[in-house]
Amino acid sequence: MHETDTQSMERDTPQRRAIREVLASTGRPMSPDEVLDAGKSLVKGLGIATVYRNLKLLTASGWLSPVNLPGEPTRYEVSGKPHHHHFLCRECDRAFEIEDCPGTQEFHAPSGFRVEAHDVVLYGVCANCKTR
Amino acid sequence: MHETDTQSMERDTPQRRAIREVLASTGRPMSPDEVLDAGKSLVKGLGIATVYRNLKLLTASGWLSPVNLPGEPTRYEVSGKPHHHHFLCRECDRAFEIEDCPGTQEFHAPSGFRVEAHDVVLYGVCANCKTR
DNA sequence: AAACTTTCGATAATCTATTATCATATTCCA
Protein backbone atom coordinates (compact mmCIF):
# COMPACT_ATOMS: atom_id res chain seq x y z
CA MET A 1 0.00 0.00 0.00
CA HIS A 2 1.19 3.49 -0.78
CA GLU A 3 0.40 6.74 0.91
CA THR A 4 -2.39 8.77 -0.48
CA ASP A 5 -2.19 12.14 -2.16
CA THR A 6 -1.42 14.94 0.27
CA GLN A 7 -3.27 18.09 -0.52
CA SER A 8 -4.94 20.62 1.69
CA MET A 9 -6.32 23.33 -0.52
CA GLU A 10 -4.04 25.91 1.03
CA ARG A 11 -3.31 27.79 -2.11
CA ASP A 12 -5.34 29.85 -4.47
CA THR A 13 -4.85 28.61 -8.01
CA PRO A 14 -6.60 29.50 -11.26
CA GLN A 15 -7.58 25.85 -11.71
CA ARG A 16 -9.21 25.62 -8.32
CA ARG A 17 -10.99 28.89 -8.84
CA ALA A 18 -12.24 27.79 -12.25
CA ILE A 19 -13.61 24.52 -10.92
CA ARG A 20 -15.49 26.31 -8.17
CA GLU A 21 -16.73 28.92 -10.60
CA VAL A 22 -18.01 26.30 -13.03
CA LEU A 23 -19.93 24.39 -10.38
CA ALA A 24 -21.34 27.49 -8.75
CA SER A 25 -22.52 29.11 -11.95
CA THR A 26 -23.84 26.08 -13.79
CA GLY A 27 -26.31 25.29 -11.06
CA ARG A 28 -26.72 21.60 -11.76
CA PRO A 29 -24.83 18.45 -10.76
CA MET A 30 -21.81 17.92 -12.98
CA SER A 31 -19.62 14.94 -13.69
CA PRO A 32 -15.83 15.28 -13.60
CA ASP A 33 -15.79 15.29 -17.41
CA GLU A 34 -18.37 18.05 -17.57
CA VAL A 35 -16.37 20.10 -15.10
CA LEU A 36 -13.25 19.51 -17.15
CA ASP A 37 -14.89 20.65 -20.38
CA ALA A 38 -16.40 23.74 -18.85
CA GLY A 39 -13.26 24.47 -16.88
CA LYS A 40 -11.08 24.40 -19.97
CA SER A 41 -12.76 27.53 -21.24
CA LEU A 42 -11.56 29.32 -18.12
CA VAL A 43 -8.14 27.71 -17.78
CA LYS A 44 -6.49 26.40 -20.90
CA GLY A 45 -4.77 23.08 -20.38
CA LEU A 46 -6.79 22.12 -17.34
CA GLY A 47 -6.21 18.41 -16.63
CA ILE A 48 -8.62 15.74 -15.53
CA ALA A 49 -6.43 14.81 -12.56
CA THR A 50 -6.71 18.34 -11.24
CA VAL A 51 -10.46 18.17 -11.61
CA TYR A 52 -10.70 14.93 -9.66
CA ARG A 53 -8.32 16.20 -7.00
CA ASN A 54 -10.29 19.35 -6.42
CA LEU A 55 -13.68 17.71 -6.56
CA LYS A 56 -12.42 15.43 -3.83
CA LEU A 57 -11.04 18.26 -1.75
CA LEU A 58 -14.11 20.43 -2.19
CA THR A 59 -16.29 17.51 -1.21
CA ALA A 60 -14.17 16.75 1.84
CA SER A 61 -14.40 20.37 2.88
CA GLY A 62 -18.15 20.25 2.54
CA TRP A 63 -18.39 22.77 -0.27
CA LEU A 64 -19.56 20.10 -2.71
CA SER A 65 -21.90 17.17 -2.31
CA PRO A 66 -21.81 14.00 -4.42
CA VAL A 67 -24.90 13.17 -6.45
CA ASN A 68 -25.36 9.56 -7.45
CA LEU A 69 -27.90 8.63 -10.07
CA PRO A 70 -28.65 5.02 -11.04
CA GLY A 71 -26.09 3.67 -13.45
CA GLU A 72 -24.36 7.03 -13.78
CA PRO A 73 -20.94 8.22 -12.71
CA THR A 74 -20.91 10.43 -9.63
CA ARG A 75 -21.78 14.03 -10.18
CA TYR A 76 -21.19 16.96 -7.83
CA GLU A 77 -23.25 19.96 -6.80
CA VAL A 78 -22.66 22.81 -4.39
CA SER A 79 -23.76 21.96 -0.88
CA GLY A 80 -26.33 23.72 1.22
CA LYS A 81 -29.28 23.54 -1.09
CA PRO A 82 -32.66 22.74 0.43
CA HIS A 83 -34.09 19.25 0.02
CA HIS A 84 -34.50 18.45 -3.65
CA HIS A 85 -34.13 15.71 -6.25
CA HIS A 86 -32.88 15.32 -9.80
CA PHE A 87 -33.91 14.99 -13.38
CA LEU A 88 -31.76 13.14 -15.89
CA CYS A 89 -32.13 13.99 -19.57
CA ARG A 90 -31.95 10.92 -21.74
CA GLU A 91 -30.84 12.97 -24.70
CA CYS A 92 -27.93 15.00 -23.39
CA ASP A 93 -27.30 12.98 -20.25
CA ARG A 94 -27.23 16.11 -18.14
CA ALA A 95 -28.69 16.15 -14.65
CA PHE A 96 -30.89 18.95 -13.36
CA GLU A 97 -32.14 19.91 -9.97
CA ILE A 98 -35.87 19.73 -9.31
CA GLU A 99 -37.32 21.44 -6.29
CA ASP A 100 -40.49 19.50 -6.01
CA CYS A 101 -40.64 16.61 -3.58
CA PRO A 102 -43.66 14.58 -2.50
CA GLY A 103 -42.28 14.44 1.01
CA THR A 104 -40.82 11.59 2.95
CA GLN A 105 -44.08 10.65 4.58
CA GLU A 106 -45.51 9.78 1.20
CA PHE A 107 -43.24 6.79 0.89
CA HIS A 108 -44.06 3.64 2.79
CA ALA A 109 -41.75 0.74 3.30
CA PRO A 110 -42.92 -2.65 4.60
CA SER A 111 -43.72 -2.70 8.30
CA GLY A 112 -40.66 -3.24 10.41
CA PHE A 113 -38.50 -1.21 8.05
CA ARG A 114 -37.11 2.13 9.13
CA VAL A 115 -36.91 4.70 6.35
CA GLU A 116 -34.18 7.23 6.91
CA ALA A 117 -33.84 8.89 3.54
CA HIS A 118 -35.07 8.78 0.01
CA ASP A 119 -34.08 9.69 -3.53
CA VAL A 120 -36.30 10.52 -6.43
CA VAL A 121 -34.97 10.56 -9.96
CA LEU A 122 -37.00 11.70 -12.94
CA TYR A 123 -36.08 10.69 -16.47
CA GLY A 124 -37.10 12.34 -19.68
CA VAL A 125 -36.09 15.10 -22.05
CA CYS A 126 -34.93 18.50 -20.89
CA ALA A 127 -36.27 21.73 -22.32
CA ASN A 128 -33.17 22.32 -24.35
CA CYS A 129 -33.23 18.93 -26.05
CA LYS A 130 -36.97 19.12 -26.70
CA THR A 131 -36.63 22.16 -28.90
CA ARG A 132 -34.24 20.69 -31.38
CA MET B 1 -12.31 -6.54 -31.30
CA HIS B 2 -13.32 -10.11 -30.62
CA GLU B 3 -16.61 -11.83 -31.10
CA THR B 4 -18.92 -11.97 -28.19
CA ASP B 5 -20.04 -15.00 -26.24
CA THR B 6 -22.44 -17.18 -28.19
CA GLN B 7 -25.14 -18.65 -26.01
CA SER B 8 -28.79 -19.13 -26.61
CA MET B 9 -30.18 -20.78 -23.52
CA GLU B 10 -31.20 -23.84 -25.49
CA ARG B 11 -30.35 -26.37 -22.85
CA ASP B 12 -31.62 -27.12 -19.45
CA THR B 13 -28.79 -27.16 -16.95
CA PRO B 14 -28.77 -27.40 -13.17
CA GLN B 15 -26.93 -24.08 -12.98
CA ARG B 16 -29.49 -22.25 -15.07
CA ARG B 17 -32.32 -23.79 -13.13
CA ALA B 18 -30.71 -22.84 -9.84
CA ILE B 19 -30.21 -19.24 -10.89
CA ARG B 20 -33.83 -18.93 -11.96
CA GLU B 21 -34.97 -20.63 -8.78
CA VAL B 22 -32.94 -18.30 -6.60
CA LEU B 23 -34.28 -15.16 -8.23
CA ALA B 24 -37.85 -16.37 -8.33
CA SER B 25 -37.97 -17.50 -4.73
CA THR B 26 -36.00 -14.71 -3.10
CA GLY B 27 -38.40 -12.08 -4.31
CA ARG B 28 -36.05 -9.15 -4.22
CA PRO B 29 -33.45 -7.69 -6.58
CA MET B 30 -30.17 -9.55 -6.30
CA SER B 31 -26.65 -8.73 -7.36
CA PRO B 32 -24.56 -11.29 -9.26
CA ASP B 33 -22.66 -12.06 -6.06
CA GLU B 34 -25.85 -12.62 -4.11
CA VAL B 35 -27.10 -14.94 -6.81
CA LEU B 36 -23.82 -16.79 -6.74
CA ASP B 37 -23.91 -17.26 -3.00
CA ALA B 38 -27.50 -18.42 -2.95
CA GLY B 39 -27.01 -20.55 -6.04
CA LYS B 40 -24.08 -22.41 -4.53
CA SER B 41 -26.41 -24.01 -2.03
CA LEU B 42 -28.29 -25.51 -4.93
CA VAL B 43 -25.40 -26.35 -7.24
CA LYS B 44 -22.03 -26.96 -5.68
CA GLY B 45 -19.19 -25.34 -7.59
CA LEU B 46 -21.35 -22.77 -9.33
CA GLY B 47 -19.10 -20.15 -10.90
CA ILE B 48 -19.48 -16.41 -11.13
CA ALA B 49 -19.04 -16.51 -14.90
CA THR B 50 -22.02 -18.77 -15.23
CA VAL B 51 -24.04 -16.42 -13.08
CA TYR B 52 -23.16 -13.42 -15.21
CA ARG B 53 -23.81 -15.34 -18.42
CA ASN B 54 -27.24 -16.45 -17.33
CA LEU B 55 -28.24 -13.14 -15.84
CA LYS B 56 -27.43 -11.64 -19.19
CA LEU B 57 -29.36 -14.26 -21.11
CA LEU B 58 -32.35 -14.14 -18.81
CA THR B 59 -32.38 -10.37 -19.09
CA ALA B 60 -32.15 -10.51 -22.88
CA SER B 61 -35.02 -12.96 -22.97
CA GLY B 62 -37.07 -10.63 -20.83
CA TRP B 63 -37.37 -12.95 -17.87
CA LEU B 64 -35.24 -10.65 -15.72
CA SER B 65 -35.07 -6.89 -15.46
CA PRO B 66 -32.03 -4.91 -14.30
CA VAL B 67 -32.41 -2.78 -11.19
CA ASN B 68 -29.99 0.09 -10.80
CA LEU B 69 -29.68 1.87 -7.51
CA PRO B 70 -27.45 4.92 -7.00
CA GLY B 71 -23.85 3.94 -6.47
CA GLU B 72 -24.69 0.23 -6.41
CA PRO B 73 -23.84 -2.59 -8.81
CA THR B 74 -26.70 -3.70 -11.02
CA ARG B 75 -29.16 -6.04 -9.43
CA TYR B 76 -31.77 -8.21 -11.15
CA GLU B 77 -35.37 -9.06 -10.43
CA VAL B 78 -37.95 -11.16 -12.26
CA SER B 79 -39.87 -9.16 -14.83
CA GLY B 80 -43.57 -8.55 -15.00
CA LYS B 81 -44.11 -7.03 -11.61
CA PRO B 82 -46.44 -4.07 -11.36
CA HIS B 83 -44.99 -0.61 -10.96
CA HIS B 84 -42.91 -0.42 -7.81
CA HIS B 85 -39.74 0.96 -6.29
CA HIS B 86 -36.95 -0.17 -3.99
CA PHE B 87 -35.61 0.03 -0.51
CA LEU B 88 -31.91 -0.33 0.20
CA CYS B 89 -30.85 -1.45 3.66
CA ARG B 90 -27.77 0.40 4.83
CA GLU B 91 -26.87 -2.42 7.18
CA CYS B 92 -26.98 -5.53 5.01
CA ASP B 93 -26.89 -3.76 1.65
CA ARG B 94 -29.84 -5.80 0.42
CA ALA B 95 -32.50 -4.29 -1.80
CA PHE B 96 -36.20 -4.84 -1.28
CA GLU B 97 -39.24 -4.18 -3.34
CA ILE B 98 -41.75 -1.62 -2.10
CA GLU B 99 -45.19 -1.48 -3.60
CA ASP B 100 -46.10 2.00 -2.63
CA CYS B 101 -45.65 4.77 -5.17
CA PRO B 102 -46.89 8.35 -5.03
CA GLY B 103 -47.60 8.22 -8.74
CA THR B 104 -45.89 9.87 -11.63
CA GLN B 105 -48.16 12.90 -11.63
CA GLU B 106 -46.86 13.79 -8.21
CA PHE B 107 -43.48 14.68 -9.58
CA HIS B 108 -42.98 17.99 -11.31
CA ALA B 109 -40.04 18.93 -13.42
CA PRO B 110 -39.31 22.48 -14.58
CA SER B 111 -41.59 23.72 -17.33
CA GLY B 112 -40.43 22.65 -20.75
CA PHE B 113 -39.18 19.32 -19.43
CA ARG B 114 -40.90 16.11 -20.41
CA VAL B 115 -40.97 13.49 -17.66
CA GLU B 116 -41.12 9.97 -19.02
CA ALA B 117 -40.24 7.86 -16.02
CA HIS B 118 -39.16 8.04 -12.43
CA ASP B 119 -37.38 6.07 -9.77
CA VAL B 120 -37.80 6.24 -6.04
CA VAL B 121 -35.25 4.73 -3.70
CA LEU B 122 -35.72 4.54 0.04
CA TYR B 123 -32.79 4.09 2.38
CA GLY B 124 -32.81 2.84 5.92
CA VAL B 125 -32.71 -0.33 7.95
CA CYS B 126 -34.66 -3.43 7.03
CA ALA B 127 -36.75 -5.38 9.52
CA ASN B 128 -34.20 -8.12 9.80
CA CYS B 129 -31.32 -5.79 10.64
CA LYS B 130 -33.41 -3.77 13.06
CA THR B 131 -33.99 -6.74 15.31
CA ARG B 132 -30.39 -7.54 15.97
C1' DA C 1 13.96 37.27 -5.90
C1' DA C 2 15.22 32.94 -3.39
C1' DA C 3 13.66 29.20 -1.12
C1' DC C 4 10.25 26.30 0.03
C1' DT C 5 5.97 23.98 -0.50
C1' DT C 6 1.89 23.10 -2.89
C1' DT C 7 -0.38 22.14 -7.06
C1' DC C 8 -0.54 20.91 -11.76
C1' DG C 9 -0.64 17.87 -15.91
C1' DA C 10 0.41 13.62 -18.11
C1' DT C 11 -0.03 9.18 -17.48
C1' DA C 12 0.55 4.83 -15.08
C1' DA C 13 -1.74 2.19 -11.75
C1' DT C 14 -5.70 0.58 -9.30
C1' DC C 15 -10.35 -0.97 -8.42
C1' DT C 16 -14.71 -2.91 -9.29
C1' DA C 17 -17.79 -4.82 -12.40
C1' DT C 18 -18.37 -7.45 -16.34
C1' DT C 19 -17.04 -10.07 -20.48
C1' DA C 20 -13.94 -13.13 -23.23
C1' DT C 21 -11.15 -17.27 -23.60
C1' DC C 22 -10.62 -22.02 -23.66
C1' DA C 23 -10.21 -26.63 -22.09
C1' DT C 24 -13.40 -29.69 -19.96
C1' DA C 25 -17.89 -31.40 -18.85
C1' DT C 26 -22.98 -31.83 -20.08
C1' DT C 27 -26.99 -31.95 -22.57
C1' DC C 28 -29.85 -33.89 -25.91
C1' DC C 29 -30.94 -35.91 -30.29
C1' DA C 30 -30.11 -39.53 -33.64
Added chain:
DNA sequence: TGGAATATGATAATAGATTATCGAAAGTTT
Protein backbone atom coordinates in the same frame (compact mmCIF):
# COMPACT_ATOMS: atom_id res chain seq x y z
C1' DT D 1 -25.17 -44.78 -26.24
C1' DG D 2 -22.32 -41.94 -29.54
C1' DG D 3 -21.38 -37.44 -30.71
C1' DA D 4 -22.03 -32.88 -32.07
C1' DA D 5 -23.41 -28.69 -30.05
C1' DT D 6 -23.83 -26.07 -25.98
C1' DA D 7 -22.72 -24.81 -21.22
C1' DT D 8 -19.61 -24.56 -17.37
C1' DG D 9 -15.72 -22.96 -14.41
C1' DA D 10 -11.27 -20.89 -13.81
C1' DT D 11 -9.11 -17.11 -15.02
C1' DA D 12 -7.37 -13.63 -18.19
C1' DA D 13 -8.87 -9.55 -20.31
C1' DT D 14 -11.53 -5.44 -20.72
C1' DA D 15 -13.94 -1.22 -19.52
C1' DG D 16 -14.92 2.89 -16.96
C1' DA D 17 -14.01 5.62 -13.08
C1' DT D 18 -10.87 7.24 -9.84
C1' DT D 19 -6.35 7.58 -7.56
C1' DA D 20 -1.20 7.54 -7.38
C1' DT D 21 3.25 8.93 -9.24
C1' DC D 22 6.50 12.27 -10.40
C1' DG D 23 8.90 15.92 -12.69
C1' DA D 24 7.69 20.61 -13.90
C1' DA D 25 5.32 24.86 -12.81
C1' DA D 26 3.39 28.16 -9.80
C1' DG D 27 1.88 30.14 -5.04
C1' DT D 28 3.55 31.93 -0.92
C1' DT D 29 6.74 33.50 2.68
C1' DT D 30 10.63 36.16 3.88
